[in-house]
Amino acid sequence: MTDRHDIDLHINGDIYRVSVEARKTLADAIRDDCGLTGTHIGCEHGVCGACTVLLNDQPVRSCLMFAVQAKDKPIRTVEGLAKGDTPHALQQAFMDNHGLQCGFCTPGFLMLAAGALEAKPDMSEEEMVHVLSSNLCRCTGYHNILKSVKAAAAEMAKAR
Amino acid sequence: MSGDHQTKHATTWVGRSIRRVEDRALVHGEGCFTADLPADLHVRFVRSPVASGRLKHVTIPDTARGLVAADLTRIGRIKPMLHRPDYVAVEQPILADGVIRFVGEPIAAIIASSPAEAEDHVEATFYDIDETDPVVDVLAALAPGAPRVHDWTKHNILVEGRVDTPGFDAMFASAARIVEVDITSRRQHALPLEPRGAHADFDRRTGRITLTCSTQSPHVMRTAIAELLQLPEADLRVIAPDVGGGFGQKMMLPPEYVLIVHVARMTKRSVAWIEDRRENLIASFHARDMRVKLKAAFSADAKLIAIDADMASNVGAYSGFPITCGVEALMGMAELPGPYDVQQYRCVSRGVATNTCPMAPYRGVSRPVITFTMERMMDTAAAKFGIDPIDIRRRNLIDKFPYKSATGLTFDDATYREVMEIAVRELPLSQLRERQSEMRKHGRYLGIGFSTFSERTGYGTPAFAARGMESTPGYENVEIAMDPSGNVTARIGAFPHGQGLKTTLSQIIADEVGVSPEKINIIAGDTDQTPYGWGSFASRSLVISGGACLVGARKLKAKLVRIAAHLMKVAPEDVTLEPGFAKARSTNQSIPIPELARTAYHKAHLLYGVADAGLVEQGFYDPPGTFSNACHVAVVEVDIETGGVKVERFMVVEDAGRLINPMIVDGQIHGGVAQGIANALLEEIIYDERGNILTATLADFLPPTMSEVPRFELHHIETYSDATITEAKGIGEGGAIGAPAAVVNAISDALSPFGVAFYELPVTPQRIRAALRKAGKANS
Numbered sequence: 001m002t003d004r005h006d007i008d009l010h011i012n013g014d015i016y017r018v019s020v021e022a023r024k025t026l027a028d029a030i031r032d033d034c035g036l037t038g039t040h041i042g043c044e045h046g047v048c049g050a051c052t053v054l055l056n057d058q059p060v061r062s063c064l065m066f067a068v069q070a071k072d073k074p075i076r077t078v079e080g081l082a083k084g085d086t087p088h089a090l091q092q093a094f095m096d097n098h099g100l101q102c103g104f105c106t107p108g109f110l111m112l113a114a115g116a117l118e119a120k121p122d123m124s125e126e127e128m129v130h131v132l133s134s135n136l137c138r139c140t141g142y143h144n145i146l147k148s149v150k151a152a153a154a155e156m157a158k159a160r
Numbered sequence: 161m162s163g164d165h166q167t168k169h170a171t172t173w174v175g176r177s178i179r180r181v182e183d184r185a186l187v188h189g190e191g192c193f194t195a196d197l198p199a200d201l202h203v204r205f206v207r208s209p210v211a212s213g214r215l216k217h218v219t220i221p222d223t224a225r226g227l228v229a230a231d232l233t234r235i236g237r238i239k240p241m242l243h244r245p246d247y248v249a250v251e252q253p254i255l256a257d258g259v260i261r262f263v264g265e266p267i268a269a270i271i272a273s274s275p276a277e278a279e280d281h282v283e284a285t286f287y288d289i290d291e292t293d294p295v296v297d298v299l300a301a302l303a304p305g306a307p308r309v310h311d312w313t314k315h316n317i318l319v320e321g322r323v324d325t326p327g328f329d330a331m332f333a334s335a336a337r338i339v340e341v342d343i344t345s346r347r348q349h350a351l352p353l354e355p356r357g358a359h360a361d362f363d364r365r366t367g368r369i370t371l372t373c374s375t376q377s378p379h380v381m382r383t384a385i386a387e388l389l390q391l392p393e394a395d396l397r398v399i400a401p402d403v404g405g406g407f408g409q410k411m412m413l414p415p416e417y418v419l420i421v422h423v424a425r426m427t428k429r430s431v432a433w434i435e436d437r438r439e440n441l442i443a444s445f446h447a448r449d450m451r452v453k454l455k456a457a458f459s460a461d462a463k464l465i466a467i468d469a470d471m472a473s474n475v476g477a478y479s480g481f482p483i484t485c486g487v488e489a490l491m492g493m494a495e496l497p498g499p500y501d502v503q504q505y506r507c508v509s510r511g512v513a514t515n516t517c518p519m520a521p522y523r524g525v526s527r528p529v530i531t532f533t534m535e536r537m538m539d540t541a542a543a544k545f546g547i548d549p550i551d552i553r554r555r556n557l558i559d560k561f562p563y564k565s566a567t568g569l570t571f572d573d574a575t576y577r578e579v580m581e582i583a584v585r586e587l588p589l590s591q592l593r594e595r596q597s598e599m600r601k602h603g604r605y606l607g608i609g610f611s612t613f614s615e616r617t618g619y620g621t622p623a624f625a626a627r628g629m630e631s632t633p634g635y636e637n638v639e640i641a642m643d644p645s646g647n648v649t650a651r652i653g654a655f656p657h658g659q660g661l662k663t664t665l666s667q668i669i670a671d672e673v674g675v676s677p678e679k680i681n682i683i684a685g686d687t688d689q690t691p692y693g694w695g696s697f698a699s700r701s702l703v704i705s706g707g708a709c710l711v712g713a714r715k716l717k718a719k720l721v722r723i724a725a726h727l728m729k730v731a732p733e734d735v736t737l738e739p740g741f742a743k744a745r746s747t748n749q750s751i752p753i754p755e756l757a758r759t760a761y762h763k764a765h766l767l768y769g770v771a772d773a774g775l776v777e778q779g780f781y782d783p784p785g786t787f788s789n790a791c792h793v794a795v796v797e798v799d800i801e802t803g804g805v806k807v808e809r810f811m812v813v814e815d816a817g818r819l820i821n822p823m824i825v826d827g828q829i830h831g832g833v834a835q836g837i838a839n840a841l842l843e844e845i846i847y848d849e850r851g852n853i854l855t856a857t858l859a860d861f862l863p864p865t866m867s868e869v870p871r872f873e874l875h876h877i878e879t880y881s882d883a884t885i886t887e888a889k890g891i892g893e894g895g896a897i898g899a900p901a902a903v904v905n906a907i908s909d910a911l912s913p914f915g916v917a918f919y920e921l922p923v924t925p926q927r928i929r930a931a932l933r934k935a936g937k938a939n940s
Binding site: 045146 | 179183186404407437660833863865895
């Protein structure tokens with residue numbers, strides 16, 4: 001199991017040249033080989049969504065993909081959300097609305113919501129609940145996550 | 161009542177929903193969790209696939225490096241103590257030593273240069289186990305002749321508490337009616353989203369080891385691990401970085417953490433073990449596998465006069481450090497009567513060993529179960545008396561304070577009746593009852609369930625000592641310093657892991673010392689940088705660490721006032737600290753606080769003979785404890801065809817005393833209630849009769865998503881009790897304590913036309929369908 005593949009991962013506009021075993025998950029490669037530890041690993045079987053990143057602008061579970069499958073494709077992680085010192089509307093809304101407690105699930109929720117809102121900016125509350133039910137949070141009871149995403153959606157609509 | 165706390169407390173930081181200082185890093189992916197640290201070496205564990213047996217030998221592949229019990233002869237065993245005649249102490253080896261006691265027990269540790277390589281070697285490790293018959297169920301473990309989990313014990317009872325008030329027999333015999341309930345709480349799992357993990361690094365220069373780990377109690381880890389490894393405690397530094405939830409599971413000492421420090425010491429390199437979800441589900445710590453048989457004696461007017469309880473708590477294979485296997489059994493016994501006035505009480509409460517994963521406290525510990533027991537009993541009794549569930553609670557909730565309970569607990573000022581009356585009004589209940597009967601006409605089953613309870617919080621050493629704990633938690637220390645620029649640093653012994661404690665403590669300190677919260681830095685989670693403390697658990701940190709901060713901040717304030725008075729040549733009584741400056745009332749002079757601070761350090765000669773140089777104070781707090789209280793109401797609709805339950809509404813009317821940061825208080829309630837709803841409807845760790853765990857993935861163990869949890873309706877009363885100096889009461893566990901009872905009372909209310917009621921947790925669709933089939937009211 002030691003055959004390695006030299007691949008380029010395009011993350012947040014930067015190119016990371018990594019040498020990975022075929023079995024290495026995208027989540028592990030992002031964290032261990034690219035040093036982007038904002039993407040968290042909570043279950044490694046695709047249920048909790050803490051490892052959610054955007055691949056080709058679509059939310060994916062990075063624990064359910066091999067790094068080699070993501071080579072040369074645009075990847076976005078939580079580290080790429082803010083524009084310089086200005087937080088993304090979702091990041092600001094999570095801070096304003098107490099949308100996080102321990103913060104472990106937060107990067108996954110932020111990337112899930114970012115992907116969903118970019119694809120459909122005018123989601124109804126029902127649609128939001130459906131999409132956000134993809135990920136698990138153990139601290140907030142989801143109340144303030146929904147509130148945060150609604151607030152961010154409104155803010156993003158204003159900015160358009 | 162709920163309202164705009166911002167305006168109510170406009171002149172103080174306490175009472176305001178300010179944003180959390182913790183959040184900026186976390187939303188930018190700049191937090192630092194244990195798994196984020198790189199390591200030279202990685203450990204994975206070989207774990208037993210059987211629940212009970214003799215481990216004959218372990219063969220680690222020649223190409224791999226590993227450890228088995230025989231390699232650890234100089235390491236101690238985990239042996240938590242309760243000083244009680246009914247406690248049987250058991251020992252837990254770091255790696256199984258000849259005997260296997262639960263599925264998932266570590267039997268070998270493999271060390272490799274990557275986690276993947278270590279896992280390859282784990283798979284290639286051979287072991288030979290002679291399987292023996294396990295005992296899994298708590299009642300089976302109590303039966304005569306049951307296999308013993310620890311050979312040398314006489315039976316599987318590891319702790320047995322008893323209460324028997326002097327007038328019990330006579331009072332019980334005088335009852336007009338006895339109401340019996342038989343409660344089953346199926347095994348729970350805290351499921352912090354970040355699994356456990358440890359990273360140890362050996363410093364060749366100093367010979368010290370730094371353990372960074374996902375824990376709720378860094379100082380307790382340091383003491384325990386240093387002792388087991390016979391390491392000078394000063395040579396071990398424990399850092400708890402960002403911790404992704406704990407809920408009690410991470411207050412316990414994992415044997416794995418001990419081993420990681422040992423490997424770092426042995427190899428003089430950095431080494432990490434990051435638990436995976438399967439390990440976390442099968443071999444971390446579980447909770448609340450309990451049975452309660454309750455007989456409640458009532459007078460003819462539905463007044464509770466005596467209760468008789470027989471409680472059995474499955475403690476698993478070992479007793480955890482520091483809180484021991486007595487935690488669920490003894491807390492359950494001491495607090496079962498809850499918020500009800502009943503002075504005659506008999507109880508036997510046993511903690512029973514089985515071949516299952518050991519137990520830890522999980523948000524609420526045994527109180528979700530005892531609250532469930534009392535609240536199901538109250539609804540059952542109301543039905544038998546033919547009175548309303550609200551009415552029976554009105555007749556029995558305590559309303560004179562302080563109230564001394566049958567087990568000697570002192571209930572401070574609270575609002576047990578008021579919160580329920582507010583809930584009745586805010587729902588409003590009468591409208592819901594109308595809607596319920598209207599829906600029933602159309603074959604739809606709405607249910608409304610109440611739960612009223614107390615949440616004992618913020619208790620210090622005397623409360624823990626009453627259990628006979630060898631390691632007695634309770635107090636907290638704070639070191640609070642103002643630096644020469646006028647900013648404040650508070651080093652706390654407690655350790656928050658998601659509760660926003662850095663924010664709330666800064667609010668408490670800000671009001672005392674005239675500095676805004678953003679200029680206050682709270683340091684926590686590093687044993688090298690903080691005074692000894694117990695960590696965060698038992699809804700204690702805001703009350704106890706907050707109390708210590710207030711004590712320390714008042715001392716700091718007194719010194720600032722003394723310095724200002726001297727500099728302005730007025731009496732100290734004439735000086736007030738306002739935001740940003742000290743002011744002399746008589747002369748209207750003022751000095752900015754940064755100037756006072758600079759003077760205290762750099763112009764100490766001006767204070768010669770008046771004050772020591774510098775601005776450093778200590779705060780200590782060890783309170784007796786206080787009770788928060790709340791009423792929870794669940795409104796559910798039950799689909800009798802599928803057994804599905806939809807929680808339509810969930811209302812909480814809470815009294816947690818003074819709210820330091822209402823936004824954070826609400827967040828604690830939201831999270832607790834979500835876990836309570838999960839406890840009522842979804843979550844269950846299941847073992848088969850051979851002790852195999854059937855819920856080892858998140859496809860089998862079902863935490864709720866946003867779709868299963870409703871939006872919450874919260875109301876607050878603030879009763880300022882003198883039981884705590886901040887007048888704040890703990891709030892961390894209440895949501896989880898009250899919710900299971902409210903939900904199952906609501907389900908039972910919904911299905912009352914069928915004569916179906918539930919006395920177990922969780923109430924799954926299968927159980928609802930089975931009960932309806934048994935009642936002959938549903939198609940099979």
